[in-house]
Amino acid sequence: MAAKPMKPPMKPEDVLQVVAAARGDAICVPTMTTSPAWRTIAPDDLSVGCVGFMGGASSLGLGLALARPDRRVIVLDGDGSLLMQLGSLATNAGAAPRNFVHLLFKNGVYHTSGAQGIPGGLSVDFVMMAKGAGYRQVLSIDSLDEFKRRLPELLRAEGPVFVELHTGLADQTPMTARGGVPFPEQVETLRVRLVRPRPTG
Amino acid sequence: MPESIPATLIIETLKDTFRDARAALAKENAEPSRHDHLGWILSVPDTHQKTVLAALDKEESIRVVTCATEDEATAIGAGLYMGGEPVVLMIQHAGLYASVNTMRGVAMDGKVPMFYMVGLLSREKDKDPRESRHSMVRYAEPLLDTFGVPHARLEGPNDVHLIPEYYRLSRSRRGPAVVLVGLETS
Numbered sequence: 001m002a003a004k005p006m007k008p009p010m011k012p013e014d015v016l017q018v019v020a021a022a023r024g025d026a027i028c029v030p031t032m033t034t035s036p037a038w039r040t041i042a043p044d045d046l047s048v049g050c051v052g053f054m055g056g057a058s059s060l061g062l063g064l065a066l067a068r069p070d071r072r073v074i075v076l077d078g079d080g081s082l083l084m085q086l087g088s089l090a091t092n093a094g095a096a097p098r099n100f101v102h103l104l105f106k107n108g109v110y111h112t113s114g115a116q117g118i119p120g121g122l123s124v125d126f127v128m129m130a131k132g133a134g135y136r137q138v139l140s141i142d143s144l145d146e147f148k149r150r151l152p153e154l155l156r157a158e159g160p161v162f163v164e165l166h167t168g169l170a171d172q173t174p175m176t177a178r179g180g181v182p183f184p185e186q187v188e189t190l191r192v193r194l195v196r197p198r199p200t201g
Numbered sequence: 202m203p204e205s206i207p208a209t210l211i212i213e214t215l216k217d218t219f220r221d222a223r224a225a226l227a228k229e230n231a232e233p234s235r236h237d238h239l240g241w242i243l244s245v246p247d248t249h250q251k252t253v254l255a256a257l258d259k260e261e262s263i264r265v266v267t268c269a270t271e272d273e274a275t276a277i278g279a280g281l282y283m284g285g286e287p288v289v290l291m292i293q294h295a296g297l298y299a300s301v302n303t304m305r306g307v308a309m310d311g312k313v314p315m316f317y318m319v320g321l322l323s324r325e326k327d328k329d330p331r332e333s334r335h336s337m338v339r340y341a342e343p344l345l346d347t348f349g350v351p352h353a354r355l356e357g358p359n360d361v362h363l364i365p366e367y368y369r370l371s372r373s374r375r376g377p378a379v380v381l382v383g384l385e386t387s
Contacts, residue, residue, distance in 0.1 A: 057276075060279055063279060066284070195231040196229065
């Protein structure tokens, strides 16, 4: 019997476009290879990149989600990054923020440092790990159409939600597209936006 | 000679610290908090401060989030800071060593205020920590000095005023500040 042909992985930039279109006023936390594309696709003041502490994106997002239960927080994580702080799955699930959506861009490599394979490569089952850690809703998506169709419901669902996205390599990495707003400025801009009410009128 | 600090005294001091922090936020014209509790403790359980952690379990005015690593605690603390919530990290010296890159990236280079209470487990009562026979005790202050992180020792009940002082210092410097808990809390 012929093997079922593999679906081509989703382009990360296409996935991010879908997120940008559906997010509303959600806070977004990109990291590593989602960062350069995200700052082009969504150059706003409601995002903060995890820069300089690889593996910390979901923890940064958890803190935001706990502080601001009135807003949705979307983490745009990578598989190599998550492996660096795998225990964060249990911490996120244990804290149980209802407004927390953890999107994992799974490509099997450390793209930024030269596309070396992550330990275990694509066979690592993050869905099972997130489920085991206690996320409320966990799924895997391998087509852009399905992601487009399901994202609105996932953004309304009771979290923490975890979605493993089967993606290819982004066009740019933080090494090939340097720049962007420095992390301290991102932090203060987002803080001002979140804690200080905008003037009315 | 250093003395053990009662958990109740530390918790009351933390409550005052959080009240002051909320008052300072109000002066910034900040939106009111979405929470009823005073503030957050991010903890990777520390044997040295276990009586405080046990008492915090029964304390409704402070929310404790137990983290798997000190790296996570630091990044979660940054998220809470951005959301306008007062937060204190309670960890052990071993966790300070384990998470020093995240402290550097988030609190130092990232200029995120981060206040740590670090337990000096195995610190000898009759020795200055820098003279300890335990490397984990001995290296804590030199490590903080190397990174230029302001720090102070809580050597007894009379030193708890350092908790709000160093909390405020972390805010005014926009970076890390540490108090080292000298003896196991009681």
